[in-house]
Amino acid sequence: MQRVKNVDYDEDELYDDDEEYGADPEESYSQEDRDNFAALIPVVRAELEEAGSRASNKEIQNALWNYYWDVGKSDAEASAAAADGEKQEKPKSKFDQAAERSARDIADDFEDAASMLLSMAWFRDVPWILPPGRQDYLVPATPISRPRLLGGSSKLAKLAEERRKKAAAASAEGSVANGALSSLDRLTKPKDFKENEAPSAVAEPRKYPVRKKREPTPPPAEESPPPPPAEPEQEKPDLRASPTAFARTLSASPNQDILPAATTLSELLGSGQSEDPFQGPSPDDTLISHLYNTGPTKPKQTANGLTKKTEALKLDSAPPQPKLRSKGLDVPKLWAEEKAKRKPSAAFVVVGHVDHGKSTLMGRLLLDVGAVSQRDIDKYQRQASELGKASFALAWVMDTSTEERERGVTFDFAQHHFSTPKADFTILDAPGHRDFVPNMIGGASMADMAVLVVDANQLDSGMKGQTREHILLAKAVGLKKVVVAVNKLDAARPAWSQQLFESVQIDIRKLLAESGFADEDIKFVPCSGLSGANVVNQPKASSPAAWVPKAHFTLLQTLERSIPPTKPTTQETIKQPLRMQIIDVFRGSVTNPLSVAGRISSGNVQNGDVVTTQPSGEKAAIKGLEVSDEPREFAVAGQICTLHLSEIEAQHLRSGDVLCSSQHPVRVARGFTALIELLDSLLPQPVDVHLGRLHAPGTISQLIETVDGRGEQLKRRPRLLKAGQRARVRISFEEGVPLAVGEKIVVRSAGVTAAYGTVE
Known part of the structure; x- marks a missing residue:
């Protein structure tokens, strides 16, 4: 490849080596x-x-x-x-x-x-x-x-x-x-050029003066929009009364050509020096003060000596809306009077391992009692079939969110109310997945009893999974009665095997006894949520489940028989200061733009009351309230209600906050002492503290002592707490948390329940 460009040179341009250099x-x-x-x-x-x-x-x-x-x-x-x-x-x-x-x-x-x-x-x-x-x-x-x-x-x-x-x-x-x-x-000259001729003078190019470069014109400044036209001032009605004839005579300017010289009032009456007649309030001011209860006011001297009194009328501003006022109902007395007309009520939380049929069983219960229409079930059936999940149609009664329906897993606990001729119930369907245990704790803290759903065909998976932990958490939040629904017996081999039901009953009863539940507080129900057998209606005598009605009640009958008895101190609880933990904050309707839901733990509330939310300290007025989706005038301790609030912003309300009486607000503390029972080993370490719906990060700052079953000290300041021990510890928070003595707490660490106890 040739890198030098070929250039043709003339012979005259070439240097001859034979030429003598410097000749x-x-x-x-x-x-x-x-x-x-x-x-x-x-x-x-x-x-x-x-x-x-x-x-x-x-x-x-x-x-x-x-x-x-x-x-x-x-x-x-x-x-x-x-x-x-x-x-x-x-x-x-x-x-x-x-x-x-x-x-x-x-x-x-x-x-x-x-x-x-x-x-x-x-x-x-x-x-x-x-x-x-x-x-x-x-x-x-x-x-x-x-x-x-x-x-x-x-x-x-x-x-x-x-x-x-x-x-x-x-x-x-x-x-x-x-x-x-x-x-x-x-x-280089053209052909027609003559050598002997004198060259013609070439005209020099005309020179023009150099014009100075113009400076660039700056961009026009953005014109500010013209000010909006001034609104025409609305003419205010003149409320002053027309002057009397005597006043017109005094203030009129007489014609000097016609009338005689003006005479003063003092000269006319023949009295000495009198006070200024405009010194006191005018008759109009006195009348306005009397009509509007504005009281005596000091007259304002104007340029012409007349007084104006328009401040009392306040024509420019609209009259303030009257604040809500409480009717002052004697709630404890009204509650005692309605006791005879009132049916027993209870709220139960549905717990158990994931995919054991909790939501489907509750959907069947609501359908059979008439709380849900068959038309809604048919609509859910069509929608579930389009997603390839036809068997989840009943579960969609409780799983209302789109994500829950698409994934077939319950995330948050759902509420639903229904009534029977004998009792009123509130269902709290808790999630069974281990990732949503905090939501299960929030739902269980609102319940009076628990319904444990187990799959008869997959008992081992439930025992190794969330069945055991849910039982412990139900005990931790203070639940005493448990109804065990042995589900999916129609899918057993053989169907409705009585032997399989009895083996499941033995294993679950043993686990409940180890967790601290009394044997008389435990009831077992064989059922099938998908087919509806023994949920509300007993199975037919010709079906394989013919043995069930002879020894067991239906699920609905068992719930009615398991309602905890009313405590004798109910009247005293109602008279205590209001305490209600907020479970959910939502926007209801146009008339009720801000609402909260929760269970009242103590006290009572009625329309028009002013309450305080902690820890924000903001006050709100009760615009309306509902119990079991029905408007009521008041609500008392033990009821799950919805309160419609006013005079407060949504940013001051969160799940886990406490609505309390403005006269006796709940304390906001950064630390507390608790008596706990250990399920796992603990050290002074960071933990997650669950107080009902409230989930707050905390730290076990001090291990005070270990105690026995009677609460007496065994060891002071231990270095380590082991599973099975009872201890008194000090827990602190980074931010203030509303607390009350006697509240149930759950302590979790690294996604595992480590202890539970009571705030001392």
Whole structure:
């Protein structure tokens, strides 16, 4: 591959190696060149004399030769060469002369030393230089030529000098004298050009004055929008009464031409100096003060001496809306009077391992009792079939969110109310997945009893999964009664196997007894949520479940028989200060834009009451309340209700906050002492504390002591707490938490329930 570009050169441009470098150019001049020199040198010299310059014949000859007989360019070149010569002839400064002398001295010393060395080397082998007996050195009579440094002018230096001269002369081109043209200029002229004719004068281009550059116009400033037109002032009605005839007489300006001179009131009445008649309130002011109960006011003196009293009317602002006022109902007395008409009520939480059929069983219960219409179930059936989950139609009664329906897993506990001729119930369907245990704790804290759903065909998976933990958590929040629904017996092999039901009953009863549940508080129900057998209606005698009605009640009957009895201290609990933990905050409707739901643990509340929310400390008014989805005038302890609030912003309300009485608010603490029972080992370490719906990060700051079953001290300040022990510990929070003595707490660490206890 050739990297050098091919360039075609003319023969004249090539350098001939045989050409003698540095030969005398005059020997190479032809006869024609000498004739041109003889004809053009006088012309150039005449031009130079007119311009006031001088040049030698040699300089003019070199200029003509270099510029190919161009008289104008030669004139400029010769003039430049002459100027250079004049510059060289200028006297040198003292500094330059001193520098030259110094350079000459150094060169002479160097030449002398070099000459001596050369002579010694020249006569080195001559025997008569140092004859015996003589120690003289031989001094040559004729000085030897001193060696000179190599260098001098070269072809490249000459070409560089000529190039420099050409560049200097390019700026001063002249015209050809006497109309003579060189051979090169003849080639550049057009054909119709006549050599003898004088060149016509070329008109110089017209020069125009340089116009100054205009500064760029700045962008127009953004015009501010015109101010909105001023709203026309609304004319206010003049409420002042028209003056009386006597007042008009006093204030009118009499015509001097007709009426006599005005007489003062003092002169007319004949009394002495009287007070200013406008000093006190006018009759109109007195009337307005009486009508609007504004009280006596100091009159405002105007420019004309009249008083204005418009502040009392406040026409510019609308009258403030009256705040909600409580009716002042005697709630404990009304509650006692309605006791005979009231049915027993209870709330139960549905717990158990995931996929054991909790939501489906509750959907079947609501359908059979009439709380849900068959039309809704058919709609859910169609929607579930489109997603390929036809068996989840009943579960969608409780799982109302889109994500729960798509995944087939309950995330948060759901509420649903239903009534029977014997009792009122509230269902709290808790999630069974281990990731949603905090939500299960929040639902269990609102319940009166628990319904444990187990799959008869997958008991082992439930025992290893959340069945055991849910039983412990139900006990931790204070539940005592448990109804065990042995589900999916219709899918057993064989179907409705009584032997399978009895084996499940033995294992679950043992686990409940280990967790602290009494045997008389445990009831078992064989059922099937998908088919509805023994949920509300007993199975047929001809079905494989014919043995069930002989020994067991239906699930609904068992729930009605398991309602905890009313405590004898209910009246005292109702009279205590209000305490209600917020379970959910939501926006209800247009008329009720902000609502909260929860269970009242103590006290009572009625429409119009002013309550305080902790820990924010903000106050709110009860605009309305509902119990079991029905409007009520009041609600008492033990009821799950919905309160519609006003005069508070949603940002001050969160799940886990406490609504309390404004006169006796609940304490907000950063630490508390608790008596706990250990399910796992604990150290002074960070933990998650669950107080009902409230989930707060905390730290076990101190292990105070271990105690026995009676609460007596066993060991003071232990280093480690082990499973099965009872201990008193100190727990602290980073932020304040609303707390009350006697509340149930659950302590979890790393996703595992480690302890449960009571706030002391």
